[in-house]
Amino acid sequence: MRALFLLLRFVVVAWAVVSALLLYSLTQRYKSSRACPYSWRWMLDNLPRRVVQPVRSTVDSFHIDKGHTVLELGPGPGYFSVEVARRLGPEGRLVCVDIQPEMIGTLRRRLLREGVTNALPMVGDALGLPLADRSVDCAFLVTVLGEVPDRPKALAELRRVLKPGGILSITETLPDPDYQFPDVVRDLCRASGFRLLEHHRRLLGFTMNFAVGEGAPTP
Incomplete structure (x- = not known):
């Protein structure tokens, strides 16, 4: 059992180091677009990630309820999409x-x-979401915020499309080279009119859930 644990730990650490190096090289090569290139989509859905960031337990920290309309910004190849869609139900x-x-x-x-x-x-673009005002109950981003060139504008767009009482969920995980530290995410969201509801900490990252702050101006 101990040998299995050590092997698993080695795999996770090795994945983290290799991923960090590869993603750093990608950000240097594709400076005009910080999103992970399509040719490297395998970096977004693989066995080590499923160990470090399990789909179900991560989605558990989002505010996902049946019948809701939910926005996933930056889904990539759909690592979380299938699980979230199934939780929403047919309605x-x-x-x-x-x-x-x-x-x-x-x-x-x-x-x-x-x-x-x-x-x-x-x-679509995070800086001009193709959605109507106040049209979604929840929006979530997983290792996406750091890839957006104008984060305050993107957060303003997210506020625009969220319904009153809607929830914004932001997840960050190492070794993402665009990793945003918790205090950075908190301060950005506060400045954009959100208030922190929950902070779920994990081994290599976190999820923060926000709501529109009381008294904040409506975009």
Whole structure:
């Protein structure tokens, strides 16, 4: 048992180091677009990540309820999308917005393969979300905030599309080279009119849930 634990620990650490080095090299190569390139999508869905950031326990920290309309910003190939869509039930809807058309194409095929019919993948930009005002109950981002060139503007857009009482959930995980530290996320969100509700800490990251702050101006 101890040998298995040590092996698992080695795999996780090795994955973290290799991922950090690879992702750093990618950010240097693709400085005009900090999003993980489509050709490296395997970095977003693999066995080590499932150990470090299990889908179900991570989604447990989001405010996902049946019948809700939920925005997933930056879904990539859909690591969390299938689980979230299933939790929403047939009356709910998951809107997946990604800036890369190739990622959306891969996500569509994955949803079709998994029999998910209540998800709507679309190409879009965090700085100008293709959604109506006050149209979603919850929005979540996982290792995405640091990739956005204008984070205050993106947060303002998220406030715009959230319904009154809606929840913004932000998750950050190492070894993402664009990792945002908890105090940075908290301060950015506070400055954008959100108030912190919950802070879930994990071994290599965290999830913070926010609501629109009392007395904050409506965009």
